[in-house]
Amino acid sequence: VRLADGRRFDVTAVQAWDRQLDLALVRIAATNLPALRLGDSDTLKQGRPVVAIGHPLGLDHSIVQGVVSARRPVDGIEMIQLAIPIEPGNSGGPLLDLQGRVHGVLMLKSALSENLGFAMPVNELKRLIERPNPVPMRRWLTIGALNPNKWTPRFGARWSQRAGAILVEGAGEGFGGRSLCLSERAVPERPFELAVRVKLDDESGAAGLVFGSDGGDRHYGFYPTAGQLRLTRFEGPNVFSWSILRTVPSAHYRPGDWNTLKVRWEPERILCYVNGHLVIESNDRGLGPGRVGLAKFRDTRAQFRDFRIGTRLEETPMAETDPALAALAREIDGLDGAPPLALAESLDRHPRAAAGLLAARAGKLEEAARQLRDAAALWHRRAVEAELLRTLEAPDERADLFHAALLVAQLDDPELDPEPYHRQMQEMADEILATLPQDAGRTHRLEALRRFLFEESGFHGSRTDYYHRANSYINRVLDDREGLPITLSIVFLELARRIGLEGVSGLPLPGHFMVRFQPETGEPQILDPFDGGVTITRTEAQERVLAATGEGFDPADLRPARPREIIVRVLRNLFGIAEREDSTPDMLRYLDAILALEPDGVRDRSVRSRLHLRLGNTAAARQDLEWLLERAPPGLDLDRLREVLRSL
Numbered sequence: 001v002r003l004a005d006g007r008r009f010d011v012t013a014v015q016a017w018d019r020q021l022d023l024a025l026v027r028i029a030a031t032n033l034p035a036l037r038l039g040d041s042d043t044l045k046q047g048r049p050v051v052a053i054g055h056p057l058g059l060d061h062s063i064v065q066g067v068v069s070a071r072r073p074v075d076g077i078e079m080i081q082l083a084i085p086i087e088p089g090n091s092g093g094p095l096l097d098l099q100g101r102v103h104g105v106l107m108l109k110s111a112l113s114e115n116l117g118f119a120m121p122v123n124e125l126k127r128l129i130e131r132p133n134p135v136p137m138r139r140w141l142t143i144g145a146l147n148p149n150k151w152t153p154r155f156g157a158r159w160s161q162r163a164g165a166i167l168v169e170g171a172g173e174g175f176g177g178r179s180l181c182l183s184e185r186a187v188p189e190r191p192f193e194l195a196v197r198v199k200l201d202d203e204s205g206a207a208g209l210v211f212g213s214d215g216g217d218r219h220y221g222f223y224p225t226a227g228q229l230r231l232t233r234f235e236g237p238n239v240f241s242w243s244i245l246r247t248v249p250s251a252h253y254r255p256g257d258w259n260t261l262k263v264r265w266e267p268e269r270i271l272c273y274v275n276g277h278l279v280i281e282s283n284d285r286g287l288g289p290g291r292v293g294l295a296k297f298r299d300t301r302a303q304f305r306d307f308r309i310g311t312r313l314e315e316t317p318m319a320e321t322d323p324a325l326a327a328l329a330r331e332i333d334g335l336d337g338a339p340p341l342a343l344a345e346s347l348d349r350h351p352r353a354a355a356g357l358l359a360a361r362a363g364k365l366e367e368a369a370r371q372l373r374d375a376a377a378l379w380h381r382r383a384v385e386a387e388l389l390r391t392l393e394a395p396d397e398r399a400d401l402f403h404a405a406l407l408v409a410q411l412d413d414p415e416l417d418p419e420p421y422h423r424q425m426q427e428m429a430d431e432i433l434a435t436l437p438q439d440a441g442r443t444h445r446l447e448a449l450r451r452f453l454f455e456e457s458g459f460h461g462s463r464t465d466y467y468h469r470a471n472s473y474i475n476r477v478l479d480d481r482e483g484l485p486i487t488l489s490i491v492f493l494e495l496a497r498r499i500g501l502e503g504v505s506g507l508p509l510p511g512h513f514m515v516r517f518q519p520e521t522g523e524p525q526i527l528d529p530f531d532g533g534v535t536i537t538r539t540e541a542q543e544r545v546l547a548a549t550g551e552g553f554d555p556a557d558l559r560p561a562r563p564r565e566i567i568v569r570v571l572r573n574l575f576g577i578a579e580r581e582d583s584t585p586d587m588l589r590y591l592d593a594i595l596a597l598e599p600d601g602v603r604d605r606s607v608r609s610r611l612h613l614r615l616g617n618t619a620a621a622r623q624d625l626e627w628l629l630e631r632a633p634p635g636l637d638l639d640r641l642r643e644v645l646r647s648l
């Protein structure tokens with residue numbers, strides 16, 4: 001504990017704590033310290049002014065004032081809601097009234113609002129003071145900690161122990177979020193075996209056994225990943241020193257359940273088992289003897305039990321080796337729902353095994369359902385991509401840009417029906433046409449379109465949540481009347497086409513899409529649908545592009561945009577949002593659609609191969625890498641690509 005005057009004190013004990021309240025009291029060896037008075041939080045009324053003290057974002061000894069908004073339950077506990085700007089670093093600080101009395105301990109802030117926070121009432125803290133449960137710090141540090149005489153964690157993540165299980169969570173600092181927990185046990189001479197039971201909270205993660213470790217980046221790994229079993233060899237800190245020796249599916253692996261992994265390492269070969277079944281055999285000799293232990297990758301949360309090592313490990317009896325259990329397992333494997341009464345007698349004879357077998361069957365059915373949902377999503381995307389291609393294969397003047405934009409939205413929303421939006425667009429066009437004489441010229445039609453869209457219907461550019469995905473979905477733009485420069489331009493272009501307004505085309509300026517209008521006489525004009533469709537000068541257009549990108553534009557950017565280019569640009573906007581959110585599956589979905597429309601995109605192929613590698617889709621990554629190596633485009637490190645391909 002560091003005080004404001006710079007003095008530091010070691011904590012001697014955790015005097016009291018309550019996990020549900022998220023409060024703890026710590027004791028330090030100090031005397032004669034001044035203390036704030038504790039108020040009565042039950043008397044703190046709505047609307048009362050309050051002051052918060054803390055270190056927001058590391059800015060020491062900061063003070064901010066606000067008011068009490070309400071008393072509101074959060075996770076079952078009534079907390080003090082505050083209209084006050086607090087940040088990470090305020091947590092644990094006092095909430096004071098204007099007489100300097102503490103009424104709460106600052107706890108939470110809203111992720112959505114700058115002036116919404118919560119404090120734990122000080123009366124809850126008083127209960128801890130009145131009924132302490134002290135633990136000396138030397139003892140506290142051992143609660144949940146791994147025994148350092150038995151385990152040595154490496155590369156970060158949080159390794160702990162509870163109820164006989166080793167738990168790990170959080171990304172490690174090694175390549176791929178890798179973290180190790182190495183055993184301090186002596187490793188026998190080869191041949192030897194090591195085993196552990198492991199359970200992953202999310203099957204997209206990876207966690208299992210390591211062996212042959214030098215204590216650093218060099219080791220073998222055997223672990224489940226994305227529902228398959230993988231044997232790897234790590235020889236360094238990055239993807240280029242990582243070799244996937246084998247990745248195989250196995251019907252013996254139980255997703256979402258405990259699985260027993262075992263490795264038998266002989267001088268000439270490596271044998272890998274899951275639940276007693278051999279799944280991988282390798283003759284790799286890239287690494288020599290070393291330490292053994294546990295590993296996890298990415299942001300996986302996993303549990304481990306029963307880590308064992310020896311020259312020969314006994315197998316745990318399983319249904320496959322017990323005839324009675326095997327017969328029961330076969331009956332359970334045929335179930336599609338609850339077991340019938342006729343099966344109850346067999347279940348009663350082996351209740352503990354029956355519970356495990358029924359849970360395993362449920363897991364298989366859930367996994368089958370997940371795989372079917374994934375397959376349905378894949379073929380939905382393929383259907384949308386095929387229709388996009390058909391829609392945009394027509395010559396530019398006949399390509400249905402609006403329908404293609406609806407298909408982009410349908411990538412993320414399989415329930416989207418394009419037909420009502422086509423009808424809505426036609427109804428809007430008919431309403432504009434009803435105000436025009438049949439012989440209306442271009443300028444007259446343009447003014448009618450601008451008036452209808454921006455003055456009467458309220459279409460406008462997004463000002464507050466610019467990067468929300470809804471702004472890129474053309475159906476949501478019609479529903480909400482709010483969008484990006486490009487999606488508002490698509491609406492503008494489509495209505496122009498339907499009301500017979502000629503001389504209008506998309507203007508693909510960098511960072512800020514606009515519309516080009518060629519009147520019947522005179523120079524072309526630049527229109528900005530994001531700003532009410534106003535006509536702007538070329539200098540003003542340069543300024544808007546400069547504000548969006550930091551650079552201006554070239555004369556080549558003033559050419560009309562083709563429908564395919566416009567749709568690809570919408571997809572790239574969505575890709576950028578997914579990239580900011582670090583959503584790899586979403587990034588892949590948009591990139592697949594982009595490459596369906598522009599299959600020769602070298603950079604896109606390279607990025608997609610990396611995304612596939614991140615998700616463990618080695619076959620898909622291989623296809624993109626082989627495509628790149630076959631064409632050998634300039635600007636790529638082909639030797640590095642070959643090395644990655646060899647590692648696959």
